[in-house]
Amino acid sequence: MSADDWYLTEDVDDFLARAGGFLRSRPGAHVMQLTWAERVRVRGLAALFGVSGRGREVHGTFFRLQDRGLGLSPLTPEQADSLAARLAALGHAVPSVSADERTAVAFAEAWRRHSGVAATPRDLRLRLYRLGTLTPPEPPPAGRARVLGEQDLDQVVFWCGKFARSVGEDVFLDAATWAGSRFADKRYTLWETPDGTPVSVAGANPLIGGQIQVDVVHTPAHLRGRGYAGAVVTEVSRAALAAGAQDVVLFADLSNPTSNALYQRLGYRTLTDWAGYDFDGG
Incomplete structure (x- = not known):
């Protein structure tokens, strides 16, 4: 996957128009994406969003509030690598990443490759539950x-x-x-x-x-x-x-x-x- 496959925007309405259906298709896995997009929309916060895919086909997303780390939807290692490559090429400084464990590990490794910056795992590890x-x-x-x-x-x-x-x-x-x-x-x-x-x-x-x-x-x-x-x-x-x-x-x-x-x-x-x-x- 090319790094150019990531579409970036600071417009939350644009982000939701492109990725809203994808996020709502798996709301549990995308809980942080949905929650923070809504907070940005309601409160008028500054944020950067990204959508992976071409045309109407969406494969992954990210958000980043001003001066905060990345929040990622579940990504394949290839998607994580292409995102890290795109952000590094644009000169972005990424303070942290938070995501499901496989995605977080994949991005941390990809960011080290593309930026040369080492990653330190946080002590706090969480489990996401859904009510049966x-x-x-x-x-x-x-x-x-x-x-x-x-x-x-x-x-x-x-x-x-x-x-x-x-x-x-x-x-x-x-x-x-x-x-x-x-x-x-x-x-x-x-x-x-x-x-x-x-x-x-x-x-x-x-x-x-x-x-x-x-x-x-x-x-x-x-x-x-x-x-x-x-x-x-x-x-x-x-x-x-x-x-x-x-x-x-x-x-x-x-x-x-x-x-x-x-x-x-x-x-x-x-x-x-x-x-x-x-x-x-x-």
């Missing part, structure tokens, strides 16, 4: 789910801040920075004990391409092991299906066997493993 048949926990813990609204911004900021710190995200959240964060476009649900004490949170992205991603799941360490996370993820998953989602997906940290086992008990099945690489001096 939702299987609620039995018995559920005492309490109830409560959907948070605009009047609950303080609660949302508090819980997302705790989640971000728990997974090592370097972000500062408060009322002033909230709207520009990746957390702002989600719908959040708390699990509360019978006396109204919040003990666990789960968030969900908007319906995009017939799919909803469950994103942000957190229970404070001293409250874990009581079924709260299973209960709130069940409620969020149920709400996603009720909203018309044909697919419900989520990521889990592979180093956390407890959360992976929980999601599988709830009916989530492995879709693919996910990996990231940082490039020295990118």
Whole structure:
């Protein structure tokens, strides 16, 4: 495949006109492409997009937000090589790449060949799950789910801040920075004990391409092991299906066997493993 087979654009509408059908044909595998294209469209963010293929035939895509790394759809080694060749020829500095594991490995190797820049694998490795048949926990813990609204911004900021710190995200959240964060476009649900004490949170992205991603799941360490996370993820998953989602997906940290086992008990099945690489001096 020639490097010229990659069409590049900074126009998200152009990108979606060319690749939207391809992305929606496999929404689970393309969850990050669909999610970030929608955020760029809604928020007016600066981004670069790419489409591999000729005419109406699309084989792969990428996106890159300003000053951030590449997000890739599943690519063959040949497609990854042609993309690396194209970006290197244009003088692009690529700080990192994130994709399904095979694609990430293929691009990291291709980028080294074409740019001479070494890749360092990230410690965080994820598994992408897709919901099969939702299987609620039995018995559920005492309490109830409560959907948070605009009047609950303080609660949302508090819980997302705790989640971000728990997974090592370097972000500062408060009322002033909230709207520009990746957390702002989600719908959040708390699990509360019978006396109204919040003990666990789960968030969900908007319906995009017939799919909803469950994103942000957190229970404070001293409250874990009581079924709260299973209960709130069940409620969020149920709400996603009720909203018309044909697919419900989520990521889990592979180093956390407890959360992976929980999601599988709830009916989530492995879709693919996910990996990231940082490039020295990118």
